[in-house]
Amino acid sequence: MPRIVLIGAGSVVFTKNLLGDILSSPALRSADIALHDIDPDRLATAERIARWTATALDATPMISTHLDRREALRGADFVVNTIQVGGARATQVDFDVPARFGLRYTIADTVGVGGVFRGLRTIPVVLGIARDMEEICPDAFLLNYTNPLAILVRAVSEATAIRVVGLCHSVFWTVDRLAEYLGLQRDEVDAASAGVNHHAFILSLEHRGRDLYPDLRAFVDAGRTPDDDLVRAQLFQRLGFYPTESSEHHAEYNPWYIGKSDAAGDAVERFHVPIGEYLDRVAHNLDEYAETKRMLEAGEPFEIERSGEYAATIAEAMTTGAPARIVVNAMNGGALIPNLEADACVEVPGLVDGLGVHPVAMGPLPLHLAAYIRGAVDMQGLTVRAALDRDRDAIGHAVMTDPIVQSHLTLDDAWRLTEAMIGAEAEWLPSWLGGAAAG
Amino acid sequence: MPRIVLIGAGSVVFTKNLLGDILSSPALRSADIALHDIDPDRLATAERIARWTATALDATPMISTHLDRREALRGADFVVNTIQVGGARATQVDFDVPARFGLRYTIADTVGVGGVFRGLRTIPVVLGIARDMEEICPDAFLLNYTNPLAILVRAVSEATAIRVVGLCHSVFWTVDRLAEYLGLQRDEVDAASAGVNHHAFILSLEHRGRDLYPDLRAFVDAGRTPDDDLVRAQLFQRLGFYPTESSEHHAEYNPWYIGKSDAAGDAVERFHVPIGEYLDRVAHNLDEYAETKRMLEAGEPFEIERSGEYAATIAEAMTTGAPARIVVNAMNGGALIPNLEADACVEVPGLVDGLGVHPVAMGPLPLHLAAYIRGAVDMQGLTVRAALDRDRDAIGHAVMTDPIVQSHLTLDDAWRLTEAMIGAEAEWLPSWLGGAAAG
Amino acid sequence: MPRIVLIGAGSVVFTKNLLGDILSSPALRSADIALHDIDPDRLATAERIARWTATALDATPMISTHLDRREALRGADFVVNTIQVGGARATQVDFDVPARFGLRYTIADTVGVGGVFRGLRTIPVVLGIARDMEEICPDAFLLNYTNPLAILVRAVSEATAIRVVGLCHSVFWTVDRLAEYLGLQRDEVDAASAGVNHHAFILSLEHRGRDLYPDLRAFVDAGRTPDDDLVRAQLFQRLGFYPTESSEHHAEYNPWYIGKSDAAGDAVERFHVPIGEYLDRVAHNLDEYAETKRMLEAGEPFEIERSGEYAATIAEAMTTGAPARIVVNAMNGGALIPNLEADACVEVPGLVDGLGVHPVAMGPLPLHLAAYIRGAVDMQGLTVRAALDRDRDAIGHAVMTDPIVQSHLTLDDAWRLTEAMIGAEAEWLPSWLGGAAAG
Amino acid sequence: MPRIVLIGAGSVVFTKNLLGDILSSPALRSADIALHDIDPDRLATAERIARWTATALDATPMISTHLDRREALRGADFVVNTIQVGGARATQVDFDVPARFGLRYTIADTVGVGGVFRGLRTIPVVLGIARDMEEICPDAFLLNYTNPLAILVRAVSEATAIRVVGLCHSVFWTVDRLAEYLGLQRDEVDAASAGVNHHAFILSLEHRGRDLYPDLRAFVDAGRTPDDDLVRAQLFQRLGFYPTESSEHHAEYNPWYIGKSDAAGDAVERFHVPIGEYLDRVAHNLDEYAETKRMLEAGEPFEIERSGEYAATIAEAMTTGAPARIVVNAMNGGALIPNLEADACVEVPGLVDGLGVHPVAMGPLPLHLAAYIRGAVDMQGLTVRAALDRDRDAIGHAVMTDPIVQSHLTLDDAWRLTEAMIGAEAEWLPSWLGGAAAG
8 A cells, every 4th residue: 555645734625635535546545644744733633634534435544643754754655745835924925025016916826926936935845855755765756736836846856866746736627617618528528738837728628529619719709708717718819729727827927917908998807807816815725724623623524525636646546557647747858848948847648557657748839829838937947046056146037037027117126026025035035045944 | 439440451360359359348339340451352351250240249330341442531530550562472572582692580570671671662552541541531540550660650640641650569468478477467567668669678567566677587587588588588688678579570670699609509599589480470361361261151259359459449548538558659759759869750658538649758768778779760760761752772771770681791782682672572662663563 | 253142232331331341352352243122223323332342442243233133143152132121111110000009119120019010021022032042043042131030031941942041240249349348359359149139148258268247247337338238238237148239129129128117217218218219220221322322423432341241251251161250040950059949040150161151059048048038039930930821810929929018018909909010011911911912 | 378288298299290280370389388198208208399399390388298197287278188098908908809709890999899998998087187177277178189089078078067079180181082082172172071970971072162972973983992992982882971080990880891791702801991900000109109209319300290180270269269160079969960869979060269169060960871870879878878877787788889799799799798808908997897997
């Protein structure tokens, strides 16, 4: 039975869902589950939800909890990373400091100023995990869910020998949404996607061999898109391929919405761009954690549904040898998507078999889609360079790639913003940046 | 229900096996099966075995037969190619003319002089099929089983817009054989392979996560390898990875066996190299065809077992959307195996899903394995260049890559052999080579 | 003696300078010079200045004039292209239509909306020249000076078999300017540059083996940069490498200046960005042409100095075999600058010898410089795709890459601007775009 | 004035020629020349010939001699490497041990068994030089003349940060020879070549723009090739491009001559293949050294002619900034010759300017030429892997690439030969191979 280690297990809802998937699998129902968190209260809650889930599913895992990370890693086959460095407070800074320069964001966890600094504060911690793995469980797979995902996979791949893949459900839920738009059953819809995480596009969309794009175009052109997906719908109209992730994310991935207006009015209003959305989610997560604790104490039941997280799919396929198809983030090598950088971390379909995860070579992206994506890839590369080479200038160069910064700031202000962020996030930044954290 | 067209259906044993696989699949049991052959007698036999198989499996396919290829292709979803150009007589020439120069071969259908000329006589015919497909069923997949496989996939990919993959069971049976050596159940053994068709290597071999190579090394070192696999066993000892295909093939893929001896004696004898093996198989196939006809007429039953041919796997996965893992031959693009030529046709694992066949990026081959393979890749490229560019010199250059020619002939004799072959195979060669065939 | 054909010879000042260079070379003083223009008056003036130059230099060229392009091309060794499609009027449209959307530009001939449409109206004409060359002088070199240079080299390379290089003096004059800043003799300064045309960077700058960048940094930091070069100086401070071309160009190549202000004031004013500069130059060129005619008629002398245009250098080196070093724009092939697109036209040093022009492999650009350049490369690729594939959407996608458009328009307005430009430039656009021109 | 260090200065004839070139250059006549050798007698002789040369050329260099290598390297701008590890005795072993297995060679210093072992004994010493340079003169260029050249450039490039180029006059003398065949002046002939060292081909050969290949073909076809160049002439007839280096080398670079015969007789005799040629040269070099000493003592004069060695050309061009064209061996990077391995050391034209040596991107080799070369590239890669990774198996894999071994040995004998060589050359091999040398 494989040993599956959850780093950041205190994200209890994710832990519940992931264990729901794992323990529903006949091949994994007796798996060895090791939970790690640095917060004892959250770790205790994670253990309770884990044991509740096992009982509810009639599964017989071995469950252990560890405040010591290295102890958790001992004998690991799979290490699932879901940590958040800096938590709610750091996220608040990611929004507040840019706001002083007049910049508004929706999510701020992937690219842009927020993505750069989430990267800078998270890279050293994740490298610490990977280096522990090199010592303790060098053959284990690191399955990373933490954002900024592409940056972290790239940093681990470049700086350590640990096998790592980045996992994200954004493609899964995009296809789900499109099936819903067209009134189709999700599992009858086949989709192929390629790009980088949160910046991929659906390249093919079929229902039993029939191309669905004409129907989808008719749906969008008829104005039937829900308000919360208008940004992606417009990008689809102009680019010809549907973007993955979500409209709230894409609103800050390009220069076309935030701070823009035309004869039809202000784009933020018209496209229902939810400025500050991620701050609401952070608050909601805290509430949800409190509610989960309350329910556990009250002995109230939870709902368990297979969530389709790929960590369970990978563990199952590698254990049984039965092939599975996932979406995976892995180093490009110039091979998976030849017209993106060789050292980019790209998102493509992947085959899982008994030997591991094998990303699929997808060929070049249509040129205009590549053009939409390149800024994100450069931002990722420059953030990794900054962190690994301790290159302060590269932070400014990464901030220069932010389309919101580009649309609204001068070059001097972009630099002032960079320095202001370094100061405001010192608590979580490494010492070479004058920060108080390790690394 | 997909329409599956068998070109060269008169290879009745293959047709029986393939239909056995297809009609055993619940998703394909009512498939539309179109049989084509240019030989009316063989086509009639193929139809009878097809109908017998359907009945035996309680399946309800639509079966049609076509002497006219274009008629067969109408509405095709999958076109399975198993033709042999020149048949038994051309194969005889492939052995006889080199023998006049003192050269001995075992199979002669993949590389070397025989591979070059099998390529030259087959490329125009297969391009004819692909060009018919461009007109009649441009979205259909061409599933090519015919040898020289890599040459044909490369020629079709370069000269037409048809999606083509090459399918071969040599990896499958290699893993089967190795499992047998180690006393393991075949379906518990996981293997990853990479290279070019008939020249791939098993890069990983595991039983439930345990590396099997130490056991296999012990098996070989103990002298337990059967006589018919001594060539691959020695290559494994020297190269560290087990070659796919078979010992009789590899004996002519390198300079180390045929015509060689050392203190231990003559290598052909010592390694049980079956010179002329393919001629025996050709004779056996003719006998088998006669026996099949006799059994059909006598109403005797056949055995049906799933043969694991990937054509059925592909049709099933693309029809149902359930993912499958196969081994596939596809254009490298510099991406699948970065240290082989970008325009090589390489053999790697592949993911099949509802949208198609997606080859997996395998990373660079160990350098000494790449070195073992390169001559074959160049031979394939030069043969394709000769055929597509009508470049007679390139035929000589292709013959120059043959390790048997290299070991035994002068450069002048290599050229004389080339010209002798062009003369002797004129019946099947295109007119630009002075031949009597089309193209 | 080589035959050198000047297409667009009516750009009389350029013609004078180029002939000054050519006829000063001992190896070329009797060259066969063929002048072509579609404007008889300009052609006549070009001939007079050519003859005047020959006399002044005591050279003995054969000079011919041709209103018929194909006649001019007969027997050509080198074809120098300096045409302008649409002339002053089209340039005015390039500024006026975007201005209706609130967009300001300085030069508008390389990237952005103006670059896209200059490309669309020029590509068919230059392809016409190259196709004439394929028929009439297939071995001749096409030396292209016309803008948008990278787009034209790329279109000719992709659509024809003609050998083409793009030539531009922007690197030459950048190094000249930097030498002047540092009080050094220009010919004692060694510089290596790489990038794409007008978007290259000086990667090394040395005086007799001594790195000049510390001195240049001190010069800039001391505020000694002249007003007309403040944009490049700031980019140098932030990026660490000096950009080539000029400050007026770079002001519109990125989002940092036009329409931007910060606490220090409006960036256009502060950095002395000359909005509409190119319109002034166009007017000046018309004046200069009139003045040249007047001087010729009055028999007044001109000044002749070697201008360092590389067309003469190439003709001389290929004629004599003596090697020369130039800066050249050529197809990347993934090789010259590996981290720019394989099908980009890049600008790198080049070796000229008796056999031709050989671009030098420069290795990857520093990542943040590549990030600065990529938008231009995508704009070039999308414009070429639009023109060659007759893809109207690709025009919008090309306009989407313009940093000025990105900073100031919504996506809908970007599309409206695109359509407005197609309408306003119909006179010079090909018929597939509803235009009145050929192609 | 640059400091030029000669490592292995005791190769006195080379030292005389190189100093003749350097001191003839006005820019270098006062250069700082540091001579190093480990043999005091040879070093003293080198100094005497150096001083004699300076006087003869009326030059005023600073000449110093150093038995201590690190002292010689102090302040170096250029380090010229011409060492021979193992000298005449090791060369004798390179011939004698293979001879015991029936193998005959001509030169044995580039590829094949001799090349592998020359590589294994020389790599550690040259890496020692490069590592000293990293400490003492990290910005100096290493100009390597020592064989096996490609292997050494590759090892230094991979294992150190020193800038290194490999220099060889084989292309120069090939062009010289072809000009002579055609009765032309050498400096009027333009040639472009590409490949790997000793395995390059003349891709273009022109006299003032006229293709010379038809004339050369006529020359060869008429049987006018001298006896000492018959191998290359036949390769030219079959491959269509003239090989560089010489016939005696090529005779052992392919399987077509040594040990081969056909109706026309034994190929070694017919093509005048000088078996053991290099042993004669080694003996001759010893005689020449003795004669040089005698002449110095007798005060007899030497002849000085510019030899065209590129080390002097590089030093001159980098000192003056005047561009020069050389032929250079440098790491491919996938860029210089895209269809050879990315980590091959390839031989292409190069531009030298004030900043350094810039290899030219030559595009893909014709496929059949690449096929001729690949075995050598793999042999080089495997030898480097063996030395840097201390991988004994890789030595066997390198020996497996030798066409002479391939033609004549079984796989077991190839392995026995490998082990016999390791034993016989222990004196010069590193300790990880059981040898007595450092590294």
